[in-house]
Amino acid sequence: MKKGFVSSLYPTTKALIIVLGLFLYFFFDWRFAYFFVLPFCAFLALIDGKIVGYLQKVVIALAVFVLFIFLFKVILEQNATPVLLDLGFVKVTEAAILGGLNQTGILIVLVATIILFFETTEMEDLMISLQELKMSHVVSYIVLSTIQLIPDMTKKSKVIMQAQQARGIETQGSVMRRLKAFFPSLGPLIISSIADIEDRSITLEVRGFSSENKKTHLKEIRKGNLDLIVVVVLLVSAAGAIIAKVML
């Protein structure tokens, strides 16, 4: 499967989008977030062939927050004018909508850029690029093993919960009863994971984990000419935008 344009870029190149997005946001306002950053990132996801997954994730991440924030602003700004919509028991004022847009702006930028980044970057590649920047391999291990560990532990927790239910632990009913079911569900998982640590530790040590020697890599990724071009284009555009904003 051929890699999309954005996916074949070096991770730090793409990370620049996140940084610039957040940085520029402070020079502009919600219009930058809604009318530029979001469509731009969606466009990049589109040319990369990941638009569906991207939009799904963005909606899931933002929907609840944005909705609640707007509702809050509406409740808070009942007395401002002009009123856009009068439903009797609640008035939707222009101040409320503007307030909502401004409040959600930074979240939009954060979510749009970060989800684009992770949709087009494999964790492995990200870790390799960070290690090139002298980040310790320990951090790579922690991140990668956590990502592998979480689904693992979720499965185990389901098994443990069923086992405990078979032993008569009640998971339905009053709050107190459900609360009492929490520890028997999580406890065994934690204890067994901690007991595992010793074995894992030995396994890592045997493979030279804490050795200070330079490590060789199985997989390597390189920056291409495209990366240079993209970085230059991004930085120049950002600088141009700031200058334009300051001059006008």
Add this chain to the structure above:
Amino acid sequence: MSNQKKLSTMALLLVPIGIAINVVGGQIAVVLKLPVFIDVIGTILVGALAGPLLGGLTGLATNLILGITNPSWIPYAIVNVAIGIAAGYAGKKGWFTTIKGVVFASLLIWAVTQITANPITVWIYGGVTASGTSLITAFLVATGQSLWSAVFTTAIITETVDKVISVIIVFVIIKAIPIRTMLKFPLGNVYVKDSEVASETTGWSE
């Protein structure tokens, strides 16, 4: 007996497990439909066993890794870090060994949570926490309270129980960890009495 306990592999391996516990704990709370989040047990546990640095790291990494799929939560990373550091401090002071200590630890962690989380809720999320608690906040604001005091009040009502339960769970878990494993953690000495150490070691030198 020289133990490179500062950043030993054992201590570092606690971090991924702490992160996973945070995530799974939160998931179980949802499955059991509990009114509390209980998603910082891992952070507190790592802090208690390995100190403020690794506790804070667990907190930070949890939010960053969760942030991969849901970046909306990233701003709350500071809260998780603060909790980890507080738990580490409490661990060093041996607060996870006695009931009285547990009370202190709960208070400290609760206080730290309020100080870090509420400003973020107000500034970045406009008072919203994307859960049922926002309804309480909305109600308080509608009755005339300022946004700040509404957020604080809501948090006091909902977060207190959450943090106390989390600390108690960590306290119980620590008691269940076998001595020989406990001794290998940076703060292991806090939880194991000297008499127990003597009976556990069999003459091998570390």
